[in-house]
Amino acid sequence: MWPGRSRSSRPSGPTSRATSCAPWTLAGDLGQRVRAGRRAERFRASPDLPSLFRRPWGPGWALVGDAGLVMDPITGQGIGDALRDAELLAEAAAAGLGGRQPLQAALAGYERARDAATLPMYEFTTELASFAPPTAEQQALFGALAGRQAEIDRFLGVLTGTVPLADFQSPRNLLRLLGPRAMTRLALGRLRRPRQGTAAAHPAVAEP
Numbered sequence: 249m250w251p252g253r254s255r256s257s258r259p260s261g262p263t264s265r266a267t268s269c270a271p272w273t274l275a276g277d278l279g280q281r282v283r284a285g286r287r288a289e290r291f292r293a294s295p296d297l298p299s300l301f302r303r304p305w306g307p308g309w310a311l312v313g314d315a316g317l318v319m320d321p322i323t324g325q326g327i328g329d330a331l332r333d334a335e336l337l338a339e340a341a342a343a344g345l346g347g348r349q350p351l352q353a354a355l356a357g358y359e360r361a362r363d364a365a366t367l368p369m370y371e372f373t374t375e376l377a378s379f380a381p382p383t384a385e386q387q388a389l390f391g392a393l394a395g396r397q398a399e400i401d402r403f404l405g406v407l408t409g410t411v412p413l414a415d416f417q418s419p420r421n422l423l424r425l426l427g428p429r430a431m432t433r434l435a436l437g438r439l440r441r442p443r444q445g446t447a448a449a450h451p452a453v454a455e456p
């Protein structure tokens with residue numbers, strides 16, 4: 249709730265009210281309800297959540313879900329990803345053990361399918377979780393969403409995995425949301441800016 253601020257600058261103490269969070273004031277009646285509340289206990293935070301990919305198979309073993317791939321829960325993807333991995337691994341194991349394909353090739357296919365399915369959301373998630381100041385693109389997008397409830401719902405659907413990220417980020421959808429002038433301005437801005445690498449583009453690959 250206080251990204252980028254030192255602990256000492258955060259509200260604390262038994263009398264501190266939840267009103268200290270400026271964003272609530274922008275959230276309609278949610279802000280009113282939060283302001284009417286009183287903090288009952290200390291906030292609990294989990295600031296050091298890892299984000300990493302592990303190689304998900306080897307001789308005699310395989311990993312699914314968080315064991316093989318952890319993402320910051322700022323986007324609620326982990327449960328769906330774990331179920332998807334279980335399904336992909338079950339298919340690979342059936343193909344490998346049932347003689348349709350060499351087992352190693354089937355498991356390597358599982359890894360490729362998992363990575364391809366997760367990487368775009370992984371990059372999106374690690375960028376969100378960094379709480380960096382919003383880019384020009386993000387500012388334009390959030391500005392375009394303001395007051396358009398159906399579009400806000402779709403964006404929240406991206407965060408929870410019910411709307412495919414690729415659909416939302418498609419040039420066609422962005423053009424629809426932002427309009428041609430803003431798209432052109434952003435494209436020109438991107439061309440002028442030096443390209444920056446992000447940590448998100450290089451997921452940590454840990455050994456199991």
Ligand SMILES: Cc1cc2nc3c(=O)[nH]c(=O)nc-3n(C[C@H](O)[C@H](O)[C@H](O)COP(=O)(O)OP(=O)(O)OC[C@H]3O[C@@H](n4cnc5c(N)ncnc54)[C@H](O)[C@@H]3O)c2cc1C
Pocket residue numbers: 294312313314315321323324325326327328330
């Ligand atoms: C704060 C937070 C909020 C989240 N919010 C969401 C959300 O809104 N939506 C969403 O989709 N995901 C969310 N996630 C992520 C989600 O919880 C995980 O991605 C998901 O639970 C992973 O499922 P899993 O089965 O892979 O692992 P887990 O749920 O961790 O299950 C693994 C189980 O194995 C047990 N275990 C470990 N070692 C052993 C052992 N040696 N022997 C026997 N048992 C063992 C563990 O105790 C655990 O019960 C959130 C995560 C966090 C931390």
